[in-house]
Amino acid sequence: MKRMLPLLLTCALVPANAGTAGYVDLPGGEFRSAVRYEEEGDRLRVVPFALMERPVSNAEFAAFLRQHPQWRRDRLPAVFSSPGYLGHWESAEAPGPGVDADAPVVRVNWYAADAYCRAQEARLPSFLEWEYAAAADARRTDARDDARWRTRQLDDGTPRAMDAAPDAPANAYGVRGLHGAVWEWSDDAASLPGAGDRRGADDGDRLKYCGATALAFNDREHYGVQKRFALLTALQPGDTLGNLGFRCARSSP
Amino acid sequence: MKRLHQTLLSCALAGGIAALFAGPALAADAAPPVDTIQAVLTAPPLVPPPITRKTPAKVIVNLEVVEKDMPISDGVTYNFWTFGGSVPGSFIRVRQGDTVEFHLKNHHSSHMPHNIDLHAVTGTGGGAEATFTLPGHETQFTFKAMNPGLYVYHCAMPPVGMHIANGMYGLILVEPPEGLPKVDKEFYVMQGDFYTEGKYGEPGLQPFSLEKAIDEHPTYVVFNGAEGSMTGDKALQAKAGETIRMFVGNGGPNLVSSFHVIGEIFDKVYTEGGSKYQENVQTTLVPAGGSAIVEFKADVPGNFVLVDHSIFRTFHKGSLGILKVGGEENHAIYTSQQSSKEYPEDAPDGK
Numbered sequence: 001m002k003r004m005l006p007l008l009l010t011c012a013l014v015p016a017n018a019g020t021a022g023y024v025d026l027p028g029g030e031f032r033s034a035v036r037y038e039e040e041g042d043r044l045r046v047v048p049f050a051l052m053e054r055p056v057s058n059a060e061f062a063a064f065l066r067q068h069p070q071w072r073r074d075r076l077p078a079v080f081s082s083p084g085y086l087g088h089w090e091s092a093e094a095p096g097p098g099v100d101a102d103a104p105v106v107r108v109n110w111y112a113a114d115a116y117c118r119a120q121e122a123r124l125p126s127f128l129e130w131e132y133a134a135a136a137d138a139r140r141t142d143a144r145d146d147a148r149w150r151t152r153q154l155d156d157g158t159p160r161a162m163d164a165a166p167d168a169p170a171n172a173y174g175v176r177g178l179h180g181a182v183w184e185w186s187d188d189a190a191s192l193p194g195a196g197d198r199r200g201a202d203d204g205d206r207l208k209y210c211g212a213t214a215l216a217f218n219d220r221e222h223y224g225v226q227k228r229f230a231l232l233t234a235l236q237p238g239d240t241l242g243n244l245g246f247r248c249a250r251s252s253p
Numbered sequence: 254m255k256r257l258h259q260t261l262l263s264c265a266l267a268g269g270i271a272a273l274f275a276g277p278a279l280a281a282d283a284a285p286p287v288d289t290i291q292a293v294l295t296a297p298p299l300v301p302p303p304i305t306r307k308t309p310a311k312v313i314v315n316l317e318v319v320e321k322d323m324p325i326s327d328g329v330t331y332n333f334w335t336f337g338g339s340v341p342g343s344f345i346r347v348r349q350g351d352t353v354e355f356h357l358k359n360h361h362s363s364h365m366p367h368n369i370d371l372h373a374v375t376g377t378g379g380g381a382e383a384t385f386t387l388p389g390h391e392t393q394f395t396f397k398a399m400n401p402g403l404y405v406y407h408c409a410m411p412p413v414g415m416h417i418a419n420g421m422y423g424l425i426l427v428e429p430p431e432g433l434p435k436v437d438k439e440f441y442v443m444q445g446d447f448y449t450e451g452k453y454g455e456p457g458l459q460p461f462s463l464e465k466a467i468d469e470h471p472t473y474v475v476f477n478g479a480e481g482s483m484t485g486d487k488a489l490q491a492k493a494g495e496t497i498r499m500f501v502g503n504g505g506p507n508l509v510s511s512f513h514v515i516g517e518i519f520d521k522v523y524t525e526g527g528s529k530y531q532e533n534v535q536t537t538l539v540p541a542g543g544s545a546i547v548e549f550k551a552d553v554p555g556n557f558v559l560v561d562h563s564i565f566r567t568f569h570k571g572s573l574g575i576l577k578v579g580g581e582e583n584h585a586i587y588t589s590q591q592s593s594k595e596y597p598e599d600a601p602d603g604k
Contacts, residue, residue: 084389147464151450151460151462151463151464154415154460154461154463155460157364157365158364160332221463221467223412223415223463226411226412227365227411227412227415230365230366230410230411230412231365231366234366234385234387235387239387241387241388241389242361242362242388242389243364243388
């Protein structure tokens with residue numbers, strides 16, 4: 001009995017559906033995205049995957065930099081560099097006392113976010129995976145029919161966001177902070193404008209202008225997702241923002 | 254055939270001669286502008302000074318997007334998204350033929366990208382494509398002010414309706430080369446409809462209501478971004494005998510305004526902000542995303558009330574401003590009440 005106690009305790013601390021440490025397993029399935037992907041129907045298939053419970057923190061990113069110093073702001077290769085990259089940190093290797101170590105790391109460009117996830121043998125989530133996970137509130141895996149809850153998402157990316165507080169409850173999957181004060185990189189958003197030839201062409205840029213916006217969404221009233229999608233399609237991989245962080249995902253084996 | 258040739262030739266010649274005569278004027282317009290001018294920008298109800306230049310210039314406009322909480326009514330605040338820190342945004346004044354170098358900054362504290370579509374621009378998206386600006390970034394594009402008139406500008410970033418509903422609009426005036434007739438006072442007045450989760454007057458920071466915006470049921474309909482923006486100490490001021498011009502815009506996003514000043518008749522209305530004016534107008538329609546220039550002489554003193562004559566908006570949603578005109582009374586034009594009395598019930602007037 002005495003020997004079992006520590007074991008039980010350990011189990012109790014890990015959520016039932018947790019994957020590897022810090023990751024939460026999501027079952028996937030058929031999902032209706034608010035975004036209209038070309039040549040796709042309404043319902044998309046999300047394959048099972050795992051998502052980090054929380055966005056990557058300043059402390060975690062600092063630990064990554066100790067292992068991979070080439071991603072420090074003072075050593076970043078010119079091709080990946082961007083103005084403002086980790087510019088709010090006290091030094092090149094640490095956030096310093098002025099920055100909350102547990103808060104999501106921001107001012108990280110797509111290249112560094114991608115490298116962080118690769119170092120974890122993970123990857124950035126696709127926008128669809130992100131949207132699927134973020135469709136859940138604390139009780140329901142798809143709460144998007146709840147107009148009041150959905151309206152709260154208009155504050156995503158601001159300090160008023162519903163998941164902005166560190167102790168905001170996890171959603172039904174056990175994922176936290178998806179509707180937080182920081183936006184999050186997605187794998188495909190970063191790859192959209194990078195090639196340059198998509199600029200001013202069709203879908204990515206079409207979203208920026210009057211009128212065409214409504215055509216690009218299955219759900220024209222989900223402004224929370226529209227705002228996020230508009231932001232992500234606008235970003236270049238080298239861009240950094242004071243309210244843009246990331247978390248990683250893993251494909252299920 | 255020969256005759257046809259001759260006709261063609263004379264046409265060509267005539268064209269050539271016309272071109273010759275037009276030559277110097279065209280060349281002057283096409284030559285690189287000599288002067289580079291920093292545009293004066295003003296918050297409502299102020300208007301930048303009239304342009305006295307006789308030649309086109311290169312005009313540099315620096316406009317910064319700022320998201321900020323401001324009062325929308327007594328005890329009620331709203332998180333406005335602004336061009337230049339005010340709702341409506343800064344008034345921009347240029348001259349037809351000017352080359353405008355436009356710089357759009359998006360403040361570091363902004364939570365998302367913004368851009369600007371100026372209805373005065375001839376070109377893709379009115380500049381929206383060229384000014385797609387992330388927080389903490391600055392973009393630049395250049396356009397020629399081809400057509401004179403009073404034009405609305407607004408943010409065209411998705412979701413467009415929400416950006417406009419949060420106050421992202423303003424006016425840009427392109428003066429004709431000869432300028433506008435001289436007046437004593439100019440004011441900047443722009444209407445907008447706002448949609449909050451709380452009902453009218455519910456105190457505190459009120460979030461945007463998408464549902465009410467889609468239903469086109471505004472909680473507030475106001476001039477210059479807030480109820481009371483032009484009342485009390487902030488009333489517009491003029492003196493009897495002065496000529497007044499109001500640059501009136503309507504940002505919407507949904508409602509059309511029936512703009513009226515109680516106790517005045519507009520001597521001239523440049524309808525829809527264009528070049529032609531109608532005379533002797535009581536109420537003028539200002540479309541969402543459109544404008545009008547109204548002019549009148551303040552003949553007599555008094556408080557003249559700016560309203561949207563879709564009148565429930567004035568009494569229940571805030572669309573009310575005051576033009577306070579001081580000076581000497583002129584009883585030949587208007588007397589105050591001369592008498593008030595009962596009349597006998599058995600002797601009705603006119604019988």
